[in-house]
Amino acid sequence: VLEFNDDDRRVLPDLPGASKVIREIDRLQQSVAGLSIEWLRIPERTTVVGRSIGELEIRSSTGVTVVAALRGGEALPVPGPEFLIERGDTLVVMGRPEAIRRADALLRG
Secondary structure (H helix, E strand, C coil): CCCCCHHHHHHHHHCCCHHHHHHHHHHHHHHCCCCEEEEEECCCCCCCCCCEHHHHCHHHHHCCEEEEEEECCEEEECCCCCCECCCCCEEEEEECHHHHHHHHHHHHC
16 A cells, blocks of 8 residues: 655656656545555566556456556556566555556566
């Protein structure tokens, strides 16, 4: 579970594209109660590198929604199913805690 304190809220907007991500996360949190948000970093050694969100069927196989991707200091809000995962990416996912655990296991390949 990701919790933001006041210092975090001041730093996050400084990241390129982060304001879009923050707006999307806030929108989703307000519309769906009881869900958690987690930032899942793609490890160096995993079988998911070079595969797309859609190919991995992340939503249907784990129950999470990918609400953003962070790559090279840039925030990419709401990546589509064609988004190819690269080493070092961080996927921001939203779902129930058990779904987030399944997504983390999938991404660690």
